[in-house]
Amino acid sequence: MNIGEAAAGSGVSAKMIRHYEAIGLIEATRRPNGYRSYGPQDVAVLRFIRHARDLAFPLEDIRRLLALWRDRSRASADVKQMALDHVAALESKAASLQAVADSLRHLAQHCNGDDRPDCPIIAELEGIRE
Template sequence: MNIGEAAARSGVSAKMIRHYESIGLVTATRRANGYRSYGPQDVAVLRFIRHARDLAFPLEDIRKLLALWRDRSRASGDVKRLAMDHVTALEAKAASLRAVADSLRHLAQHCAGDDRPDCPIIDELEGKSA
């Protein structure tokens, strides 16, 4: 199948398929005319990548997960370790985002929100409040 069909079947855009190919996550065979050709296993790989991206795994972890997926003698502990490391990173990022939201909320609460130009949000962005 061509890249458009692979994109439709996998839920991954043709642009992202090309990107994944350029970084070595996916390999396509080339027809005589130079067009990419994909088979059912390629679509399965693309779906795997899409699901991993839906769970916000970084590309390097997806590369590791693909290797584990392909290795039928893998230890599930290796997969679990990767997943739990990712959970830890997500929780740290969530805490960081909560802190940013709290800071911005605080600034917004101290902004009059009227017609005057004074604004603690702008002051913070300018570095005046430090």
């Protein structure tokens, strides 16, 4: 199948398929005319990548997960540890984002939001504490 058919079958855009090929996550065979050709296993790999991306795994982790998926003698403990490490990273990032949201909420609560130029949000961005 061509790249458009692989995209439709996997839910991954043709642009992203090209990107995944460029970084070595997937290998397309080339027809004599130079066009990419994909088989059912390639579409399965693309679906795997898409689902991993939906779970916010970074590309390097996806590379490792693909290797584990392909290794039928893998230990599920390795996969579980990767998932738990990823959960910890996501929770840390969520906590950081929550702290930023709390800071912005606090600044917005202390801004009069009127016609005067004084604004604690701008002051904070300038590095000046009001």
